[in-house]
Each structure stands twice: as C-alpha cells, then as structure tokens.
Amino acid sequence: MTFLAALRSRRDAVLALTGWRADIAMLLVGAVAALALPPVHLVVVLVVCFPILMGMIDAAPDWRGAARRGFMFGLGLHTAGLYWLTDAIMLRADAFWWLVPLASPGCALILTPTTAIPAALSRGVPAGVARGLVLAGAWTLADMMRVFIFSGFPWNPPGSVWEFPGLFGDVMIQPAAWVGVDGLTLLTMVVALAPAWGRRGWACVATILVLWVGAGGARLFLGPRVHDAQRNPMVVLVQGNVPESEKMAGNDDIAIFRRYLTLTHDGVGQALSRDIQGRPVVFAWPESAFPGLLLEDAIARRMIMQAGQGARAGIIGTLRQDEQDHWRNSMAVLLPPDGQVGGLYDKSHLVPFGEYQPALLPFHVVPGDGMAAGDGVRTWHVPGIAPVGPLICYEVIFSGQTVDAHDRPTWLINSTNDGWYGNSAGPRQHLAAVRMRAVEEGLPIARAANTGISAIFDGYGHEVARLGWDRTGVIVRQMPDALPPPLFARWGRLVPVVLAAVLLVSGFVVAVMAAAGRRNAVTSARS
Numbered sequence: 001m002t003f004l005a006a007l008r009s010r011r012d013a014v015l016a017l018t019g020w021r022a023d024i025a026m027l028l029v030g031a032v033a034a035l036a037l038p039p040v041h042l043v044v045v046l047v048v049c050f051p052i053l054m055g056m057i058d059a060a061p062d063w064r065g066a067a068r069r070g071f072m073f074g075l076g077l078h079t080a081g082l083y084w085l086t087d088a089i090m091l092r093a094d095a096f097w098w099l100v101p102l103a104s105p106g107c108a109l110i111l112t113p114t115t116a117i118p119a120a121l122s123r124g125v126p127a128g129v130a131r132g133l134v135l136a137g138a139w140t141l142a143d144m145m146r147v148f149i150f151s152g153f154p155w156n157p158p159g160s161v162w163e164f165p166g167l168f169g170d171v172m173i174q175p176a177a178w179v180g181v182d183g184l185t186l187l188t189m190v191v192a193l194a195p196a197w198g199r200r201g202w203a204c205v206a207t208i209l210v211l212w213v214g215a216g217g218a219r220l221f222l223g224p225r226v227h228d229a230q231r232n233p234m235v236v237l238v239q240g241n242v243p244e245s246e247k248m249a250g251n252d253d254i255a256i257f258r259r260y261l262t263l264t265h266d267g268v269g270q271a272l273s274r275d276i277q278g279r280p281v282v283f284a285w286p287e288s289a290f291p292g293l294l295l296e297d298a299i300a301r302r303m304i305m306q307a308g309q310g311a312r313a314g315i316i317g318t319l320r321q322d323e324q325d326h327w328r329n330s331m332a333v334l335l336p337p338d339g340q341v342g343g344l345y346d347k348s349h350l351v352p353f354g355e356y357q358p359a360l361l362p363f364h365v366v367p368g369d370g371m372a373a374g375d376g377v378r379t380w381h382v383p384g385i386a387p388v389g390p391l392i393c394y395e396v397i398f399s400g401q402t403v404d405a406h407d408r409p410t411w412l413i414n415s416t417n418d419g420w421y422g423n424s425a426g427p428r429q430h431l432a433a434v435r436m437r438a439v440e441e442g443l444p445i446a447r448a449a450n451t452g453i454s455a456i457f458d459g460y461g462h463e464v465a466r467l468g469w470d471r472t473g474v475i476v477r478q479m480p481d482a483l484p485p486p487l488f489a490r491w492g493r494l495v496p497v498v499l500a501a502v503l504l505v506s507g508f509v510v511a512v513m514a515a516a517g518r519r520n521a522v523t524s525a526r527s
Contacts, residue, residue: 026073042089049192065123079104081423089234135189138500158184160184233312239448241452280312280313289316289448295318303339328347331344332345390413395419415448416448458481459480
C-alpha cells in the first residue's frame, strides 16, 4: 500500500466516526492544525486537517452536527495554540492552582463559536465547491469578530501561519499590505480547503500560491522605499531581562532600576558614537519596566535622563494612578535634562482576565478592580523627533487599530512584557503580530520587551534587529523610513470584510446555480 493510499484509508476511517468518537477525532485534528501557527509554521498540516473537517461536516446528519464538529475542531485548535497561557497562571499558582489545567481550554472554549458557526452555516449548502466557499468566507468573517469578544482576543489568526523566518516569510506576508492579516486568513482557508475538491482543488492551490509568491516578491523587491523627508531617529531598545517572579516579589527594585540605568547609559553611548548623521536618539524601556510610579518620582525621572546622556527623549513603561485613583498601564515620554513628562499614553486594549475582570465570570482573578482603559491610539509629536505611535503590549495584535488614521506617525514603538509566558510559543506569536502590523501599515516598528524578544521591523516586515529571549542587553539601530500608506492602511478591515463576504455569497450562488441545473436536467429527462 502506498503512502497516499494509507493516508486516504486513515482519513476515511476518521470520516466514518460518529458520536463522541467523532468529537475526539475533531479535537485531535484541530490540535494538529495548530502546528501551522508560529513559531512552528508546519503549514502543510492544514491541507490535511481542513479537508478532514470538511469531510466531517459533509458526514454530519444536519447543521447541528456540523456545528458540533466545528466546535470540537476549534477547541483543539485554540487549546493547543494557547497552551502557553498556563505559564502565567503558574506564577500565581498559590492562589489559582485550580486554574492551571483550565486556562488554555477555558479561553479556547470562549473562541469556539467562531469555528462552530461557520461549520453550521456551510452545512446549509450542498457538499463540494459551494460548501468550501461558504466555509472559507464564513470562517474569515467569524475570525474577524474575535475583536469583540470581551475586550477582544484576535490572537493567532490563520493568516499568521505564513510568517516564516527570513526572506520567504517576508515574501509571503506582503499581500497583507493590501488585504491585511484577515485577507491572508481568507486565502489560507481557500488553500487549506481546496484539496478536498480533488485534482481541480490542487490546481487551485498551485495557482494561488504562484500568484501569492509573485505578488509578494514584486512588492518586496520593486515596491516604494521612502514616505517623506522626515528622518526617523536612532533607537535604543533596552531589554532588562527581569523575570516576572522577581518583579512580583518587589525585593530588588533598586537593583532593577540600576540595571536599566546602566543599560541605557551604555546603549545611548553606542548610538551617539555610531550616528554620523546627527539623527536624534530615543531610548525605550519595556512595558511597566520602571519599578514604581514614575510620574510621582521626579528624582528617578532625572536619573533616567542623566543616564540617557544626550538622548532627545526616553520612552518608559510604567504604572500610574489617575485623578480618580484608577490604575493605568502607561508609557511616558521623558525629556532632557530633568525628565519632565513630554507625552503620556494609556493602554486602551486591556488583557481579559489579566488587566480587567470580565463581568460574566463567576469568580474573580484580576487583583482589585483591574485597570482603566485609555482613549485609544494616538500619535506623539515630540520636538525634534519624527511623529511616533505608541502601542503597549497586547494592543499590537489588533489589525487595523494600531495607527491614528487622522494623524499618521512615521514609526511605531511597542513596549511589552512577555515574561509572564516563559520561553514558550506565546512571545513568538506576539512578535509575529508585530511583524504583520508593520506590513499592514507600511511603518517600521521598534519593540522593547522585558525578557525578550525585542526587535525592529521595517515597513515590509523585514527584521532589522533582534535581541532574543532571556538575554540582557540593548538594540541600537536607526529606524528605517516609513513607506507610503498601503491599501490596507487607507481602508482597513473593510477590504477583507468585502472579500470574505464576496466569497461567502459566491458559495450560495454556486449552490443555487447547481440546484437549478439539476432541476433543469430532471425536467429535460422527463420531457
């Protein structure tokens, strides 16, 4: 028996399953599909897993059975893709030990309607091309709806599977400049489902991939280079590498502060010695890097700018309390020479279960009343520095919501603390989101991460610099130029919404035409 014959035999055995056995099979198939996500990028599993899902929908007795199978597939996919959430619970295992086995499947359970509903909807049209088109379009639209779940959780969109390291990944993600990561999700669904249509389907896959690579390569190698005459600064990204357990203990705050001061002094010194063009120097610390309340500590602000020894500004992550005594996760711009605050930004997208307490939960996991959200994205205009858009941690995963469209910056700064999630897939998946935002907006992004991975990407999503996980040090680089706003930057998520809706409607049109053709054939045969 050949390998392909053996594979078909196993597939047929899975498709014959019913009841709880089918549920377990779908759970496992969904978990295997998660291997396509960053950082593994085993994309080939999708052309096995999604045709199996399609076959199980075909074999379901009705739309309820199809929804159940889509539900179990999504439960496996998101549980495996979010396994690293357990690391954050382990840091507070003394209080929430009972949540350790529930964190990943619990979050996955919240997301399963986005896989169950498309499966049920696709069952409403006949099997074949029509069902595949409906499933691909509905899946994409449902996946986009994840921005409305609690405060939003659009983590690991299927379009992110193409973010391979290096040049090939750079090529594959370029179409996001036109259609966003959700448009890549739509293309990914078509590529993954098409093999279920036999040879015609494989021909469709080959055609899409050839056009995809051609379009991506053309943009990457032949696309525009410079946005305007404003020069972006030299950036010093400071990675203090402070474990979250050490920050939570609060026993070494002075040592942590000194470590950041030393790294800042060394990094800015490197920047000033390297830059022969006289560009302004900006240094950045990660999310909540300052061990205290920075806005209330004038002495600390002065010490930070003294360590900056000539930098035009410092961007520091800190917690703060507002006038109503609400806690906020913030970034502050400090100016020389005395560290006066020249800009302030409050995180607007808060992490559910981490920074705010969803009202529907019967138990309380967020300390106190949680944090207050900011007003949304904005652009900082600091004297002598090209306009910059600040983003704190989680906010960078929201496609189409990372830039003030009415006051467009020329570069972005993202501060984060991924130390909660350990040396897992979580920080790598977060970094993949940063890279995708660079392509969608055509803007370079600098990312300062506490324990890593700090990095700089240009407007094509090409990695300019990186400081890996669990390393202490600095990145010193000139920020690349901004690109002209691409199509997605101008129209946002409307582009993938329209494309997905067209595919969805096309599926129903194909189904109606096929039904009409069958009726005509029957009528002709009778006459």
